[in-house]
Amino acid sequence: MDEIKTKIRDIADFPEPGILFKDITPLMQSPVLLRQAVELLIAPYQKSNITAVAGMEARGFIFGSLAASMLEVGFIPLRKPGKLPHTTHKVEYQLEYGETSLEIHADALAENDNILIVDDVLATGGTAKASCELIQLLGGNVVGCAFLMEITGLNGRSLLTDVNVHSVIQY
Numbered sequence: 001m002d003e004i005k006t007k008i009r010d011i012a013d014f015p016e017p018g019i020l021f022k023d024i025t026p027l028m029q030s031p032v033l034l035r036q037a038v039e040l041l042i043a044p045y046q047k048s049n050i051t052a053v054a055g056m057e058a059r060g061f062i063f064g065s066l067a068a069s070m071l072e073v074g075f076i077p078l079r080k081p082g083k084l085p086h087t088t089h090k091v092e093y094q095l096e097y098g099e100t101s102l103e104i105h106a107d108a109l110a111e112n113d114n115i116l117i118v119d120d121v122l123a124t125g126g127t128a129k130a131s132c133e134l135i136q137l138l139g140g141n142v143v144g145c146a147f148l149m150e151i152t153g154l155n156g157r158s159l160l161t162d163v164n165v166h167s168v169i170q171y
Contacts, residue, residue: 004037005169008149022149022171024059024120038066040168041118041146045071048143051113052076054135056102056127057083060119063148067118076108076115078131089137093130102127104134111139122147122167125156132163 007027014021028034041063054076055064061077068075081090081101088103109115115135122128122145132142142163150156150167157165 001040001169004033004040007033008169022121022151024148028062034066037148037168038063038070041148041166042067042070042116044164044166045116045144045146048116049114050116050143052109053116053118054078054104054108054131055118056131059121063120064118067116067146071116076104078102078104078134089134091130091133091137093126095124095126102130102134104138106138109135109138109140113140114143115140116143117145118147119145120148122150122156122165123154125154125159128156129159132160 004027007030009023009026011021011023013019027037050071050073052074053064053068053071055061056078057080065075081103084103084105087106089106090101090103092099092101117131119128128145135142144164144166145160147167149169149171152170
């Protein structure tokens, strides 16, 4: 785990002043450590009868796709508005600096499917909560939310009290 953590570098003042960005690109350059990180990410859910993994745009696509492959299930992209080509459902949510939304294909999952939501980081929790709402809107069961990193001081878990939350690394 320490070796994985050393491959996540801090970038000050990105994307705006005062933000300390956790850059995962050095981790993605190591196939061994990337695989280890994803194995740790999905470890608590190996026996949870997951039927699909959902990941949020954009870094959630990276870890979510790899997690889905390792779990031998499909992947569901959760995207920004206007990016999915078929009929969609949308959930709007608040960010620290405004409002945004996520969309899912209307036929992305079946009722009672067991979905694992995956992203690179849990910060304030707004995107993760919106992701859960999208899955539940279509009748899916959110088995858990798994994150490579969690910024504990931002208390994102407080928005996810009704779901199992797992993070590999905490800052």
